[in-house]
Amino acid sequence: xxxxxxxxxxxxxxxVQPEVQDPLLRQLLQDAPAAAxxxxxxxxxxxxxxxxVDCVVIGTGAGGAPLLARLALAGLRVVALEAGPRxxxxxxxxxxxxxxxxxxxxxxxxxxxxxxxxFGNNNSGTGVGGSTLHYTAYTPRVQPDDLRLRTEFxxxxxxxxxxxxxAPYYDELEWLLGVSGPSPYPWGPERQRGYPLPPLPLxxxxxxxxxxxEKLGIRTSPAANAALSARxxxxxxxxxxxxxxxxxxxxxxxxxxxxxMDVTFIPxxxxxxxxxxxxxxxxxIERDAQGRVTGVxxxxxxxxxxxxxxxxxxxxxxxxxxxxxxxxxxxxxSGHVGRNLMAHPGLQLWGTFDELVRPNKGIPGGLISEDTHxxxxxxxxxxxxxxxxxxxxxxxxxxxxxxxxxxxPQLREYMSQYNHVAGINILGDCxxxxxxxxxxxxxxxxxxxxxxxxxxxxxxxxxxxxxHAERVMRRIWDAAxxxxxxxxxxxxxxxxxxxxxxxxxDAVVDADGRCFDVPNLYICDNSVFPSALSVNPALTxxxxxxxxxxxxxxxxxxxxx
Amino acid sequence: xxxxxGTVRALLDTPHVSDVTRxxxxxxxxxxxxxxxxxDADSYRLLGAxxxxxxxxxxxxxxxxxLPAGIDRRLFSGQADGWRYDVLPPDREAYRxxxxxxxxTAQAQFQQDFLLLSAAQQDQVxxxxxxxxxxxxxxxxxxxxxxxxxxxxxxTILYYSHPLAxxxxxxxxxxxxxxxxxxxxxxxxxxxPQEVK
Numbered sequence: 001x002x003x004x005x006x007x008x009x010x011x012x013x014x015x016v017q018p019e020v021q022d023p024l025l026r027q028l029l030q031d032a033p034a035a036a037x038x039x040x041x042x043x044x045x046x047x048x049x050x051x052x053v054d055c056v057v058i059g060t061g062a063g064g065a066p067l068l069a070r071l072a073l074a075g076l077r078v079v080a081l082e083a084g085p086r087x088x089x090x091x092x093x094x095x096x097x098x099x100x101x102x103x104x105x106x107x108x109x110x111x112x113x114x115x116x117x118x119f120g121n122n123n124s125g126t127g128v129g130g131s132t133l134h135y136t137a138y139t140p141r142v143q144p145d146d147l148r149l150r151t152e153f154x155x156x157x158x159x160x161x162x163x164x165x166x167a168p169y170y171d172e173l174e175w176l177l178g179v180s181g182p183s184p185y186p187w188g189p190e191r192q193r194g195y196p197l198p199p200l201p202l203x204x205x206x207x208x209x210x211x212x213x214e215k216l217g218i219r220t221s222p223a224a225n226a227a228l229s230a231r232x233x234x235x236x237x238x239x240x241x242x243x244x245x246x247x248x249x250x251x252x253x254x255x256x257x258x259x260x261m262d263v264t265f266i267p268x269x270x271x272x273x274x275x276x277x278x279x280x281x282x283x284x285i286e287r288d289a290q291g292r293v294t295g296v297x298x299x300x301x302x303x304x305x306x307x308x309x310x311x312x313x314x315x316x317x318x319x320x321x322x323x324x325x326x327x328x329x330x331x332x333x334s335g336h337v338g339r340n341l342m343a344h345p346g347l348q349l350w351g352t353f354d355e356l357v358r359p360n361k362g363i364p365g366g367l368i369s370e371d372t373h374x375x376x377x378x379x380x381x382x383x384x385x386x387x388x389x390x391x392x393x394x395x396x397x398x399x400x401x402x403x404x405x406x407x408x409p410q411l412r413e414y415m416s417q418y419n420h421v422a423g424i425n426i427l428g429d430c431x432x433x434x435x436x437x438x439x440x441x442x443x444x445x446x447x448x449x450x451x452x453x454x455x456x457x458x459x460x461x462x463x464x465x466x467x468h469a470e471r472v473m474r475r476i477w478d479a480a481x482x483x484x485x486x487x488x489x490x491x492x493x494x495x496x497x498x499x500x501x502x503x504x505x506d507a508v509v510d511a512d513g514r515c516f517d518v519p520n521l522y523i524c525d526n527s528v529f530p531s532a533l534s535v536n537p538a539l540t541x542x543x544x545x546x547x548x549x550x551x552x553x554x555x556x557x558x559x560x561x
Numbered sequence: 562x563x564x565x566x567g568t569v570r571a572l573l574d575t576p577h578v579s580d581v582t583r584x585x586x587x588x589x590x591x592x593x594x595x596x597x598x599x600x601d602a603d604s605y606r607l608l609g610a611x612x613x614x615x616x617x618x619x620x621x622x623x624x625x626x627x628l629p630a631g632i633d634r635r636l637f638s639g640q641a642d643g644w645r646y647d648v649l650p651p652d653r654e655a656y657r658x659x660x661x662x663x664x665x666t667a668q669a670q671f672q673q674d675f676l677l678l679s680a681a682q683q684d685q686v687x688x689x690x691x692x693x694x695x696x697x698x699x700x701x702x703x704x705x706x707x708x709x710x711x712x713x714x715x716x717t718i719l720y721y722s723h724p725l726a727x728x729x730x731x732x733x734x735x736x737x738x739x740x741x742x743x744x745x746x747x748x749x750x751x752x753x754p755q756e757v758k
């Protein structure tokens with residue numbers, strides 16, 4: 001072991017770059033004398049492309065890709081900058097969790113607070129398609145009251161738009177993505193038409209939950225999932241193949257059945273002239289004397305590049321979007337950038353069954369219930385939905401280690417029942433709280449940029465909701481015949497660090513996604529949500545994305561720039 | 562043994578496994594003996610002894626899944642998994658401090674090097690670390706419970722990513738071509754192994 005003094009000397013260093021971290025190497029580098037006749041290296045001069053495009057979009061996930069396609073279809077010159085690479089899923093995506101770790105945003109984030117959030121494979125993504133590359137493809141719509149939490153409960157926030165503003169976009173998306181789901185859908189307002197495809201088949205976990213809920217009088221339904229239950233064709237996209245029940249949605253779909261952005265809106269955008277540049281990490285947002293955005297500076301393959309634009313769409317997600325604004329000291333006048341950070345309560349309940357479940361097969365979230373949307377006996381604001389869950393083995397094992405703390409023979413013994421394990425989880429609303437926020441830390445990453453530090457502590461409302469949900473789920477799993485039941489406390493998606501609102505006093509963007517501070521800067525991703533919602537966010541992010549594009553195009557027509 | 566041995570290995574040679582999946586799994590099966598690059602020899606032996614308690618696999622002998630190798634390789638390359646508990650120092654430092662803490666706790670509890678303790682004593686040391694009650698002033702610098710959680714999670718992920726561990730739990734999800742058609746309760750696809758009763 002290194003002795004203690006050496007440890008103290010080493011201090012806090014970044015784990016990302018070994019050549020910086022290793023004390024010996026660091027010393028060698030510092031001691032190396034500069035060659036006498038070599039001039040000091042000058043920073044490479046930025047190329048000054050006079051080329052000004054109409055729009056630059058940062059990020060190609062659920063927030064960036066739909067609006068990219070919309071703007072391209074309107075005839076604008078648009079360029080998307082994606083931090084990660086472009087993948088060839090058929091060739092490159094393994095049915096192996098560790099081999100697929102490249103899908104996640106693996107730059108380190110610091111998790112603070114009483115209930116530190118996990119990132120990486122939990123809720124982040126990189127690559128053309130962003131986090132949709134590994135989303136589970138749950139696509140429930142919000143219910144109208146999700147958008148009026150303050151009106152209903154006197155807590156949380158109302159959205160500056162209504163369900164009716166989103167409904168046409170939900171409809172459009174469900175048909176473009178090819179959502180498989182029940183028609184009619186049992187909860188929420190009546191719809192103008194059903195889902196384009198019938199639901200995906202129920203796997204073991206879904207059947208167990210269905211059986212138990214029937215006994216208990218809880219309504220269930222096959223869930224709406226953006227994965228194809230049959231071959232599907234869309235103009236501008238082409239044919240996509242049906243789901244093979246591979247169960248690896250969260251590690252990347254290898255046959256295009258799952259409606260990630262790389263097989264839907266990205267090809268649609270490119271077919272209409274959009275340019276998608278992969279491996280482009282944006283560091284600077286440049287402005288003129290009036291404070292309007294003039295372009296962005298980014299790193300691509302170790303080279304610094306600049307792209308000028310008339311309008312910028314920032315769609316980098318609820319961590320990287322506020323991080324970029326904070327790094328650039330941009331759009332900060334409201335004081336709300338990085339604040340109002342919320343995380344969906346995502347408590348999971350696991351049990352062991354006599355039946356063979358083989359939880360790796362089938363769409364993981366096969367069955368849903370929204371009967372807990374506004375429970376009659378609730379002692380909290382908002383509500384949650386229930387989903388059955390299948391699980392990949394390594395994800396499950398790591399949760400057993402972290403959540404149950406099992407090790408030694410007990411861990412191997414418990415894991416040997418993997419084929420008999422099934423779960424249920426919730427996805428619930430979360431209220432903003434002053435203690436939950438994102439800031440820039442003093443610790444630098446490999447790019448020399450401050451790592452984000454994220455504070456999260458479940459408050460009274462989340463704790464009560466989780467307790468309620470655990471009681472309900474235990475009843476269900478008891479009725480299903482589960483033994484050895486245990487709960488895995490978990491927070492899912494990060495939401496709300498650049499929220500939208502009616503006024504620049506307490507919000508970063510308006511209802512159209514336009515920054516109050518900067519007229520030609522738009523934000524569209526989960527950071528703009530004023531409240532967390534009691535449903536999975538992807539479909540609503542996409543709906544906002546299309547709406548943001550339409551509102552922008554309307555302003556263009558009216559010359560309100 | 563709930564499942565017969567060799568199930569994953571047999572499937573790897575079939576068209577049920579895609580090329581890229583096969584490559585990932587075969588590389589783990591064929592991994593050559595590993596020499597540590599990050600840890601010094603003493604720390605590496607200590608890490609090995611700790612992993613042997615977290616996931617004991619004495620029955621495998623020389624075929625044991627090499628967990629310390631995976632940890633050393635990651636720390637040497639400087640890779641992260643996207644987040645870190647803010648209460649912990651950077652991974653390399655956390656591992657150095659945490660392993661030092663394990664040694665301190667062994668000395669405090671049994672006045673012996675961790676490597677010389679009986680398996681039951683080693684387990685007592687690790688249980689104290691997991692519970693956050695372990696003696697040793699290094700634990701003032703690294704949160705014992707979070708360090709243990711991170712170490713256990715990393716060892717567990719490495720273990721169950723290995724084809725031999727997947728055979729042990731009857732998992733053959735890697736053999737997903739052309740599709741799974743029998744996905745309901747008590748439905749077994751022909752290529753899925755049956756439990757040994």
